Amino acid sequence: MPKKLKNIKIVSKNHIKNNEIKFDEVTDLVENNGTQVQYVYHLSDIHIMNEISRHDEYRSVFQSLRNQLINDKINSNNCIVVVTGDILHNKTTLKPECISLVKDFFITLTDLTDVIVILGNHDCNINNKNSLDSLDPIITKNFHTKNMIYLLKDNKLYGYKNIIFGVTTLFSKIVTPCKINTTKVKIALYHGSLYKSKTDLGFNFNKNSDSVVNDRFTIQNFSDYDFVMLGDIHRHQYLNKEKTIAYASSLIQQDHGEALLDHGYIKWDIVNKSSE
Secondary structure (H helix, E strand, O other), rough: OOOOOEEEEOOOOOOOEOEEEOOEEEEEEEOOOOOOOOOEEOOOOEEOOOOOOHHHHHHHHHHHHHHHHHHHHOOOOEEEEEEEOOOOOOOOOOOOOHHHHHHHHHHHHHHOOOOEEEOOOOOOOOOOOOOOOOHHHHOOOOOOOOOOOOEEOOOOEEEEEEEEEEEEEOOOOOOOOOOOOOOOEEEEEOOOOOOOOEEEOOOOOOOOOOOOHHHHOOHHHHHHOOEEEEEEOOOOOEOOOOOOOEEEOOOOOOOOOOOOOOOEEEEEEEOOOEEE
16 A cells, blocks of 8 residues: 655744744644654755756756665655755746756655755745745645655744754844753754855855844854754855854855855764764
8 A cells, every 4th residue: 555645744834923924833743652862854945046057967966866865775754854045046036947856856865864954035025024935835725745744934933852953044033042941852943144254265154254243143042042053155164163063055056156165964963963
């Protein structure tokens, strides 16, 4: 008997009372069945383009990614994939071929385990936070996958097995706090450029080079969390000596200004607090 296919789950309803979000509440994504996540595979900035000439390259990379994850013995019991934004490149102007490739990407991942996704600035209209993002209709309408996709779209806390994910969206002026006393692993998800991060071209977001530094979050803003998994900057880098705050880099070289190497993903061991 074939396995029942599962639908995508969009979690985008805030707990609001007196016009304020209650950050002491956790929205559970799954029922606690006793299994725990040890490994989080952190991908970001896929930037699937309308440009058809690169689509074969993307498909080849997706297949290589799948093979590497399988060789690493990824599974749906103690592993999960997190994608920290910018799955798309052309924002709200998309071609059918691009939409098809986005679906192929998520099928590749969900054939292996559950996937957590947040939005990046290329996945939506950043000038209108009330408009529907471009990713939502692609992966939620008549789209069935072996494992679940959780599209997390709000500034709030989400529970997944032994993890609490704290999502801070593009439009937020504060980092979503996580003051809950718990033994669960607290992981912050954010798409944006943090103070003292560095681009692939060598640009530093610091006081001397960035006139809007006061509008950027610092690593101290994420002090409630055990790990911070970031997207937006295409350069792989850790932002603290403990190596618990990091950009995974873009999955594929986006232009000639980016390095050809050091693209891929981070494998986090959240039990032993290590990564590779």
